Amino acid sequence: MGDAIDLTGDGGVMKKIVQRSKPDAIAPSESLPLVDVHYEGTLADTGEVFDTTREDNTIFSFEIGTGSVIKAWDVALRTMKVGEVAVITCKPEYAYGSAGSPPDIPPEATLVFEVELVACRPRKGSSVSSASDERARLEELKKQRETAAAAKEEEKKKREEAKAAAAARIQAKLEAKKGKGKGKAK
Numbered sequence: 001m002g003d004a005i006d007l008t009g010d011g012g013v014m015k016k017i018v019q020r021s022k023p024d025a026i027a028p029s030e031s032l033p034l035v036d037v038h039y040e041g042t043l044a045d046t047g048e049v050f051d052t053t054r055e056d057n058t059i060f061s062f063e064i065g066t067g068s069v070i071k072a073w074d075v076a077l078r079t080m081k082v083g084e085v086a087v088i089t090c091k092p093e094y095a096y097g098s099a100g101s102p103p104d105i106p107p108e109a110t111l112v113f114e115v116e117l118v119a120c121r122p123r124k125g126s127s128v129s130s131a132s133d134e135r136a137r138l139e140e141l142k143k144q145r146e147t148a149a150a151a152k153e154e155e156k157k158k159r160e161e162a163k164a165a166a167a168a169r170i171q172a173k174l175e176a177k178k179g180k181g182k183g184k185a186k
Contacts, residue, residue, distance in 0.1 A: 004089070007079060013072045014089040018114065021083035026136065028064050028078055032120040035077055036061045044089065044110035050102075059118060070095050072111075080117040088113045 004016040028035050036059045040052040053060050062068050064077055072090030080086060089112050101107040 007075050008094065012091045012094040013075045015076050015079065016087045017084065018087055019083070019085035021081035021117075025081035025083050026120050027081045028120045032122055033063050033065060034061060034121040034123060035064060035117060036119040036121070037077070038116040038118060039113050041111055041113045043105070044112050050104055063123070076115070077117065080115070082117050082120060085114065085116040088115055
């Protein structure tokens with residue numbers, strides 16, 4: 001879809017957008033640091049899949065900025081919005097590097113992840129603190145209520161039209177019967 005973007009300035013984390021999010025989609029922030037993602041990780045050299053949530057359709061959740069995931073994910077997910085799918089290529093120093101690499105991943109490996117940002121949430125027990133985030137949430141609720149009200153109004157209109165059509169049919173039948181009755185009396 002687009003060219004790869006160098007997110008770290010040294011080619012360590014490259015991002016290529018595969019699917020854009022909707023323009024009004026939310027992004028991770030200080031008030032929404034918990035993210036849910038679908039992903040598939042492959043080795044850049046061989047294309048071998050070493051980890052995926054796609055096979056069993058699970059969601060992987062983590063908090064951005066806590067060091068619970070590789071550096072490349074902390075960097076890349078901050079630039080994404082809900083609904084976006086991107087290919088993230090990360091050099092070893094932004095992946096597992098020499099320390100802590102899982103046994104099936106060589107420490108010097110460049111990794112490629114296709115990541116879909118599914119959701120952003122506040123920490124458990126905290127509220128959405130940003131006024132703009134709260135406004136966006138309230139605006140979304142307002143849109144949902146308006147959509148529901150419009151659907152209800154449309155249903156009501158259809159019922160009234162159906163009643164009017166039924167009344168017209170009954171009236172037409174009555175008129176037809178009256179007309180037949182007059183013809184017999186002659």
